[in-house]
Amino acid sequence: MLRTIVSGVAIAGVAFMLVVTMQEPGAWPALAAALLFAMGCLWERRYHAAQQGFPQDTRFNLTGERFVDPETGRVTSAWVDPATGERRYVDEGDPPSPSA
Known part of the structure; x- marks a missing residue:
């Protein structure tokens, strides 16, 4: 923004x-x-x-799925190509810190 x-x-x-x-x-x-x-x-x-690492190809759409990758501990989002079903997972950064 x-x-x-x-x-x-x-x-x-x-x-x-x-x-x-x-x-x-x-x-x-x-x-x-x-x-x-x-x-x-x-x-x-x-x-x-x-x-x-966001897909530069316009055919990929953000799915809205976000999760913490268990291997890296970082927030990851899923992108999908609706025509082929191919998925790409993009590292979005560190997970939010727990509120005190």
Whole structure:
């Protein structure tokens, strides 16, 4: 959720700086900085998904199944290809800490 908000703000910043740069050409360094920030946000979203192992193939759908893998002790989610029934299990990270 936070990644979506930051990416949206970054894209809005690029749009704003584009308008400012069209009115005042000397503002191009700020436009370049906004573009770099937006590109970094969008790259990070893709990199994070790839790093976590989420299936990049659009044919896979999240099933909603989540469990703690008994071997690793980490939260795992299940993804399925509806056409073939192939399943992929993705490590989502450490399990939530028990509440005190």
